[in-house]
Amino acid sequence: MKRNITKCRCCNDNLFPFLSFGKMPIANGFLLRKNFKKEYFFDLKVCFCKNCYLFQLFKQPSPKKMFHKNYAFFSETSEYMKRHFKKTANLIIRNFKKRRNFSILELGSNDGIFLKNFKNNNHLGIEPSFNVFKVAKSRGINCINKFFSTKLALKLSKKFDVIYSANVLCHISNIKDAIQGVSILLKKNGVFIFEDPYLGDVIKKTSYDQIYDEHVFVFSLHSVISICSRYNLELYDSERQTTHGGSMRYFICHKGQFKKTNRLKNILKEEKRNRLDRMTTFKKFRNQCEISKKRLLALLASLKKKNKIIAGFGATSKSATTLNYCGITDKTISYIADSTPIKQNKFSPGSHIPIKTYQYFLQNLPDYALLFAWNHKQEILKKNKFFENSGGKWIVYVPKVKIL
Ligand code: TMP
Ligand code: ZN
Numbered sequence: 001m002k003r004n005i006t007k008c009r010c011c012n013d014n015l016f017p018f019l020s021f022g023k024m025p026i027a028n029g030f031l032l033r034k035n036f037k038k039e040y041f042f043d044l045k046v047c048f049c050k051n052c053y054l055f056q057l058f059k060q061p062s063p064k065k066m067f068h069k070n071y072a073f074f075s076e077t078s079e080y081m082k083r084h085f086k087k088t089a090n091l092i093i094r095n096f097k098k099r100r101n102f103s104i105l106e107l108g109s110n111d112g113i114f115l116k117n118f119k120n121n122n123h124l125g126i127e128p129s130f131n132v133f134k135v136a137k138s139r140g141i142n143c144i145n146k147f148f149s150t151k152l153a154l155k156l157s158k159k160f161d162v163i164y165s166a167n168v169l170c171h172i173s174n175i176k177d178a179i180q181g182v183s184i185l186l187k188k189n190g191v192f193i194f195e196d197p198y199l200g201d202v203i204k205k206t207s208y209d210q211i212y213d214e215h216v217f218v219f220s221l222h223s224v225i226s227i228c229s230r231y232n233l234e235l236y237d238s239e240r241q242t243t244h245g246g247s248m249r250y251f252i253c254h255k256g257q258f259k260k261t262n263r264l265k266n267i268l269k270e271e272k273r274n275r276l277d278r279m280t281t282f283k284k285f286r287n288q289c290e291i292s293k294k295r296l297l298a299l300l301a302s303l304k305k306k307n308k309i310i311a312g313f314g315a316t317s318k319s320a321t322t323l324n325y326c327g328i329t330d331k332t333i334s335y336i337a338d339s340t341p342i343k344q345n346k347f348s349p350g351s352h353i354p355i356k357t358y359q360y361f362l363q364n365l366p367d368y369a370l371l372f373a374w375n376h377k378q379e380i381l382k383k384n385k386f387f388e389n390s391g392g393k394w395i396v397y398v399p400k401v402k403i404l
Contacts, residue, residue: 006058009175009216010227013051017058018279019286020045025349026065027212027320028073032346039349040065044321046211048282052226055199055218055282057211060173063147066214067171069130070342073317075113077340080379082113084243088164089117096161096191097121105160105185107148107178107194108168112136115143124160126152131342148172153181160185163192167244170196170217175227183231183254192233192252199223199276201246205399206288208325209318209372210245220276221268224250237261245375245398293326295401300332303368310395311366312336313380314373315343315355322372322397323351330354333370337361368403370395 008015024044031039045058075081096102102121109115109125111132116139125143127133133145146152163182172178182192197210199220210218217223225235236258237251248267251258275281303310312319315338322328328351335356336348343355356364365387373380374396381394381404388394394404 008049008052008054009056009173010054010223010230011049011052013049015047015049015056015058017045017047018282019289021208021211021289021321021325023350024213024324025320026061027214027317027349028066029320029349030315030343030346030355031349033352036347036352041350042213044211044213044325046282048279049223050279053220053222053277054226055220055223057213057216060216061213063128063173067128067147073110074132074135074340074342075110078376078379080376081243084241085114085166086117088166089114092162092164092193093117099161102162103158103160104162104164107163107165107182108171109133109136109141109143112139112141112143114164114166115141124156148178148181149174150177150181150184153184156185158185159187159190161187161190163190165192165194167196167247169194170219171214173216175217176230179227179231179233182252183233186233186254188254189257190253191258193249194252195241195243195247195249197244198240198246198248200248200271200274203274203276203281203285205246206285206292207245207398208285208289208292209316209321209398212317212321214317219248219250221248221250221264221271222277224252228252234258234260236264238264238267240267243375289325292397292401296322296397297326297328299395299401299403300328300370304332308367309334310368310370311361311364312348312353313361313369313371313394314338314376315340315348316372316375318375319372320349320351323348323353328353334366335360335364336372337369365390365392367391368393368395370397374398 021044023041104123106125109127115125126148128147136143199218202210232255233252234255239249241247312333315336330353333353335354339358
């Protein structure tokens with residue numbers, strides 16, 4: 001089932017798509033050859049709401065198509081993300097754990113990478129994908145296998161000091177229902193902390209690959225303020241994050257509970273300077289996407305002309321947009337190496353490029369490796385120094401198409 005949304009998911013104003021990436025598969029829908037024929041596609045179109053500033057998809061496939069028992073994303077595959085969640089847990093421990101009967105809730109607790117730091121506290125995780133939920137459960141994390149909603153919030157009959165959510169809110173199409181659920185579960189002096197890829201970074205870096213089926217929203221401070229105000233919640237602080245190629249962490253409380261920080265005011269000013277509240281910005285972004293696509297295709301074509309072998313590195317969800325928007329197939333990219341077992345020996349969605357193990361990469365080094373996991377660039381380049389030392393070269397396409 002496709003959801004045909006023509007009204008803003010937050011304020012119900014009319015939506016006008018300004019950019020189309022064409023036919024897209026489910027970004028995490030890694031598949032076997034026998035399933036190529038019945039693969040599901042939808043039109044990936046993006047729009048901006050001039051009224052509440054929410055950058056959103058026009059249509060989104062139903063959540064059940066994306067978050068299910070075989071969900072392919074395991075948070076623990078990256079050392080960098082493990083460190084990030086440890087640091088975040090320490091920040092929360094420093095600021096809130098002294099409270100009596102401290103309790104914490106995580107929305108989208110995945111494999112328990114974050115909540116494992118709160119095993120000895122009153123904690124709860126909510127995770128809709130069964131396979132990652134099961135992993136967290138086996139690690140002794142208290143969690144439930146459900147989609148988060150107001151209905152579920154009302155059933156929980158308990159409130160939390162901290163509600164945390166990383167890379168989850170941007171996936172929830174019924175954002176109003178989710179934020180209402182948060183407002184129900186947050187103690188009077190509680191803090192809701194969430195982080196997601198940031199619109200300011202997507203625009204600045206032309207990282208159009210952040211846009212795919214699961215990411216129904218790319219938030220900015222402007223849009224978060226709009227959504228929160230509907231439920232008597234208030235954004236009082238925000239902090240940039242380097243994760244996922246540029247994210248923002250939002251700190252939200254019940255209205256009037258905390259003083260707004262200067263850090264928040266400064267980022268808000270910057271959003272105004274960068275015109276993240278104007279449609280013209282997004283029309284320019286559309287042109288930048290086209291330029292990026294042309295440059296990447298030209299570079300790959302010139303390398304193929306010289307008979308160079310090109311492989312992909314990191315079969316990220318993001319890469320589905322890049323590969324399908326640019327029309328790249330296994331004629332150009334021989335294989336994509338990825339360390340996630342559930343993706344291996346399958347094919348990339350839509351573009352049908354074989355996914356191989358890291359071991360395979362080591363035994364079949366290409367001349368060029370196209371870094372789809374560009375957000376893990378530092379970690380990957382460091383781990384694979386030998387690749388460059390043996391004459392291999394990395395290609396990136398964010399923020400600019402280039403050979404490193
Ligand atoms: P992400 O950008 O959504 O976090 O996905 C990163 C993907 O890249 C994930 O499928 C795991 C893969 N990956 C590797 O194969 N090797 C690595 O060294 C790293 C850091 C990630
Ligand atoms: Zn709106």
